[in-house]
Each structure stands twice: as structure tokens, then as C-alpha cells.
Amino acid sequence: VTGSPRSSQAEASVSRTAALAACTSPPLPAALDRAFEEVFRSELSYVCRTLRRFGVDEADLEDVAQAVFVAVHHRFAERDPSRPLRPWLVAFAYRFASNHRRLARHRVTLDDELDPTASVHSPEECASDRERQALVLAALQGVKLERRPVLTMHDIDGFTPSEIAEALEIPVNTVYSRLRLARQDFRLAVAEIERSRVARNEKGSAR
Amino acid sequence: MNHRLPPIEPHLEELLRAESRFPPESAEREDRVFAAVRTHLGTGTGTGGPPDEGGAAPRTAAYPRLRLPAIASWLGGAMIGATLGSAITLALVSGAPRTMPPTAKDAIPAELEHEVVSAAAEVDAPLEQPPAPAVHEAEPLPDPVVPAPVGPEPRARIDRTSDEAALAPAATDPAQTLRDEQRIIEAARAALAERSYDAALEALARHRARFAGGALAEERDALIVRALAASGRLERARAAAAAFERDHPESFYRRTLERALAP
Numbered sequence: 001v002t003g004s005p006r007s008s009q010a011e012a013s014v015s016r017t018a019a020l021a022a023c024t025s026p027p028l029p030a031a032l033d034r035a036f037e038e039v040f041r042s043e044l045s046y047v048c049r050t051l052r053r054f055g056v057d058e059a060d061l062e063d064v065a066q067a068v069f070v071a072v073h074h075r076f077a078e079r080d081p082s083r084p085l086r087p088w089l090v091a092f093a094y095r096f097a098s099n100h101r102r103l104a105r106h107r108v109t110l111d112d113e114l115d116p117t118a119s120v121h122s123p124e125e126c127a128s129d130r131e132r133q134a135l136v137l138a139a140l141q142g143v144k145l146e147r148r149p150v151l152t153m154h155d156i157d158g159f160t161p162s163e164i165a166e167a168l169e170i171p172v173n174t175v176y177s178r179l180r181l182a183r184q185d186f187r188l189a190v191a192e193i194e195r196s197r198v199a200r201n202e203k204g205s206a207r
Numbered sequence: 208m209n210h211r212l213p214p215i216e217p218h219l220e221e222l223l224r225a226e227s228r229f230p231p232e233s234a235e236r237e238d239r240v241f242a243a244v245r246t247h248l249g250t251g252t253g254t255g256g257p258p259d260e261g262g263a264a265p266r267t268a269a270y271p272r273l274r275l276p277a278i279a280s281w282l283g284g285a286m287i288g289a290t291l292g293s294a295i296t297l298a299l300v301s302g303a304p305r306t307m308p309p310t311a312k313d314a315i316p317a318e319l320e321h322e323v324v325s326a327a328a329e330v331d332a333p334l335e336q337p338p339a340p341a342v343h344e345a346e347p348l349p350d351p352v353v354p355a356p357v358g359p360e361p362r363a364r365i366d367r368t369s370d371e372a373a374l375a376p377a378a379t380d381p382a383q384t385l386r387d388e389q390r391i392i393e394a395a396r397a398a399l400a401e402r403s404y405d406a407a408l409e410a411l412a413r414h415r416a417r418f419a420g421g422a423l424a425e426e427r428d429a430l431i432v433r434a435l436a437a438s439g440r441l442e443r444a445r446a447a448a449a450a451f452e453r454d455h456p457e458s459f460y461r462r463t464l465e466r467a468l469a470p
Contacts (some may be wrong), residue, residue, distance in 0.1 A: 045231040066243045132225035
């Protein structure tokens, strides 16, 4: 029964038991460990950005990113270096973000600086990348979480549907259907933010 | 199935394109997270990886290789916080892509299976009224900075095995000592991520009692400041931050703490 305390316990049980397995995996050879560090240095920003897109709050970002890279380290020896790295990392980030978000207490809070409804610009008028990025991050929170990786990987990161399908271990057809739905969610979320922005500006000018 | 996608509106496309030009994280954050990852893995904070086979430098604790009794009691102790999860350990596997073994049981060596299954069954037990460890209450908090829990019982009663570890004779094996430290710090970090500040502080006090000058003392002291600040006890947080600055003047956690204390 999804969402019941009992199932949460069971899930935690499985997670912790398997975490044990991860802890007992052998250490990486030196060359791989160095490769891991290179990956960490080059991809931390991308992983953090991905976690933000998946709704991880700024206050928890470092803790979740740390957990992602610990898991990446554990699985690093199994990675196929001929496959693109980032989709593989997104899969880790998505699962960690999902777990994180499953806890109802973890909600995204935007400070005023990043709140796109605080902007005086419409989505079409957003002048700077920073404004646009804030709007995208906010609108992504309106996209159903299971659809979000497909949207971010395809429409932001530019991965092909087959790469996405492989990384998320879902059929290509599912990638396409989720992408359609995710775009619709995103469109509605941007429109909603725009409505809130207009209402806020009208309220401000009426004072 | 029709794989053709309808075109996306130009202004939305432009927004999404802008998001692909996201700014990099700061070097401080990179260092902090990397150090935390290394601490968790027990591989130190140096830039080099583990030595090659036959290399001179021993790894103090490659991966945390948990002894079975510790594993079982750790899993049992972890049940208390099971519904809340842990930012690190809970997500270790469910956060990993499905290239991991399909079930945890499959991943456990046969000789470990019995203990793990018992521990997992314990984790599935009801959470109501976990027995409070009598000895723990008798143990004085060593640091006046760490407050006693106030108000309702903290939601995340964490890692009772740490109590046992605190009472056990000091481990002579440095790797085991580090693992014991890690377990407590990890529990505190998980509680902090879940905003169970009293539970986090409780764990940190236990760490200080057991490992005052331990390898993870710096991380512990930083977490104390963060937990106090996050729970709104700002005066105590500032006092703890001042002590931290005195004890760890070169720490790269200092900037994090400054941010945690910023108005």
C-alpha cells in the first residue's frame, strides 16, 4: 500500500539492507578513484543543478549531493565509459531527489530573489539568464516528478530519447509520452507563474 | 506509436535553453562536498585516491566494512528513524539507478544473509514507544552548548547503536573507531537534513562524549553550529561558531557557518 507508514518502513528496510551491501563493496583501484574525483570535480555543478530541478531545497542540496556522489562512487566501477556520463548521473540524482521529496517536510522554498513572481518581467520579457533560470526552476516544480527527468534531459540537456530511456531504464515510448505530458505541465506552470506575477504587480501598483 | 513531438513554443524553448547555461557551483561548495564524500567513504580528503595494491600508505578505512553484530544492531537502531529516512544511508540504494542488484537480499553474501534478514525484520517492527536506553540518560552532556531536548519527543530517535558504541570499550582498531565516528555523524547529519534538530544535537553530544578529539571532530563541531542555528537558537549557535573558529581556524566549513548564521 503505497504511502502507508508500513510501506515506508519496508522501503526503508530494503534501502538500509541494500545500503549495507553497498558499504561492503570493494574499494576502487587507484586509477578509477582518480577518475571518480575528476568526474566529481567536473560534474558537481551539473548534479547540483539537476537536484535543484528535481526540487531539492537549497538548504539540503549539499547533503543530497554528497549522498549522490557516495552512491556514484560505490557504482563507479560498473559504469560503462563508452556511454554518456550525465544521463547516468541524472538517474542517481533523480532517485535521491525522489526519496528526498517523498518526505512531506521537504518543500522547495524560494527566496524573494529567486521568486519569479516577484519579477516585473513576463516570461517573454525576461531579460537575463538569471531571471529565466529562476522561472524555469520554479516552473519545473509544477511538473510531475516522474516526468521531470525526461523534460530536463531532453529539452534542457539535449539528450536523445534513447539515451534517456537507457539511463532511466524505461522504454523509449515512455520517454516520448512523458515528455509530451511534462511539456504540458511545464507550459501550465509557466502560465500559472505569470498569472501570479501579474496579480502581484497589480496588487503592488494599487497600493 | 507516433514519436513526433509537437513543437514547443519559442518563448518556452528560450527559457529552457537559458536553463542549460546554469552557473557553476562555488569552489568552496565543491571542496565541502568532496571532503564530505571522502569522509563518508573513509578515504581521507586528499586529492589522491587509494594507494595501489602494495602501496605504502594504508587506507584507514576504505569502505566502511561493518561487522555483522554492528550491522544488525545498526539496522535495528535505524528502524526508529526509518519512516523519516536518512539523507545518506536511506538513499544509498534507492537513490542508485537500477543497475544495482534487484533486491537487497540478492546483494548480500550468503554468510551475511541470516543476520541481515533478522535485522530487516526488526526494522519492520512497529515504531511505537521505542525503549529508551537507560544508560544514555545517565550520561552527562559534555558540552553546555548542546541543549537537552525540549518539547515533544524528537521524531527521529536515531542510531541507538551509537549509544552502545559509546559505552563499549574504546576500539583499538583505528578503522573501527573511524567507522563508529562515522555512524554517529551520519545519523546526526540525517537528522539535521530532516530538521530533527534535537535528535541531531543529541547524536553530536554523544560523539563529543566518545570522540572529543576524534577524526571527525571538525565536522561534528560544524554540525553543532548548523543544528543550533537551524533550530533558531542563534545565541548558542554564535557561541559555538566562535569556539569552532578558535578550534578550527583553517576549516573550510567556516564559510558555511557564516551563511548559517547570517540574518
